[in-house]
Amino acid sequence: MGRGKIAIRRIDNSTSRQVTFSKRRNGLLKKARELSILCDAEVGLMVFSSTGKLYDYASTSMKSVFERYNKLKEEHHHLMNPASEEKFWQTEAASLRQQLQYLQECHRQLMGEELTGLGIKELQNLENQLEMSLKGVRMKKDQILTSEIKELRQKGNLIHQDNVELYQKMDQIQKENAELQKKVYGSSTGEENVASSPSYMVRNGYDLHAPISLQLSQPQTQYSESSAKVMKLGSISKKLFSNRGGLSFCDKKQLCYNFCLE
Numbered sequence: 001m002g003r004g005k006i007a008i009r010r011i012d013n014s015t016s017r018q019v020t021f022s023k024r025r026n027g028l029l030k031k032a033r034e035l036s037i038l039c040d041a042e043v044g045l046m047v048f049s050s051t052g053k054l055y056d057y058a059s060t061s062m063k064s065v066f067e068r069y070n071k072l073k074e075e076h077h078h079l080m081n082p083a084s085e086e087k088f089w090q091t092e093a094a095s096l097r098q099q100l101q102y103l104q105e106c107h108r109q110l111m112g113e114e115l116t117g118l119g120i121k122e123l124q125n126l127e128n129q130l131e132m133s134l135k136g137v138r139m140k141k142d143q144i145l146t147s148e149i150k151e152l153r154q155k156g157n158l159i160h161q162d163n164v165e166l167y168q169k170m171d172q173i174q175k176e177n178a179e180l181q182k183k184v185y186g187s188s189t190g191e192e193n194v195a196s197s198p199s200y201m202v203r204n205g206y207d208l209h210a211p212i213s214l215q216l217s218q219p220q221t222q223y224s225e226s227s228a229k230v231m232k233l234g235s236i237s238k239k240l241f242s243n244r245g246g247l248s249f250c251d252k253k254q255l256c257y258n259f260c261l262e
Helices: 014-039 062-080 082-110 120-185 187-196 198-203 221-242 249-261
Strands: 044-048 054-058
Touching: 014 044, 014 054, 044 062, 054 062, 082 120
Parallel strands: none
Antiparallel strands: 044 054
């Protein structure tokens, strides 16, 4: 036996009316919830009982549903009435000017200006905001500095590794050159060339470009004897050509002969 059709009219019996209200209310709330989930719709539902009790459901929040409803209703009304649309935009412009003025005032207060009208509580809130802002700025600065220091250390390590490899290559090349010189010129020449190389000089603790101290040595005996002979020859020449001593030709000849014997 099928269910009978219920006439859509007010139920006179209060008990039956309350039972029907409870069943239909639960079904309506269930359908609204399913509609919002299945169709990704923003749903807002409010039900007042005959006793004045409120039952509601909202997929997001009832406040956002009402704000969206009022906004769409005003836009629809403005589209239908150009005069009211102009008034709407004038109201929006005034609201934006007020917001701009408020933001400018907050900015001046954050900069330490126009603080005369503020009380202790407002000044405390302003100080807390500044401390939080300063803390955020310092954290960001420290983060950037830490990352830069880390990057510089990595670059320094790479440069150090490159320098080590270059020094190793230089030492290897110098050793190969020394071996080649030994093969070509012999072991002694090779050792001299190795000793003259810059790396050899550095490793042995001296520098070939250092200033050299020079001193005059004592004259040798042979140079002294030669000088004496020259002086003696000069005196003999004077005697021969001046003829002050009254020397004869035979005397001059004997004098030259004696000098040659010496």
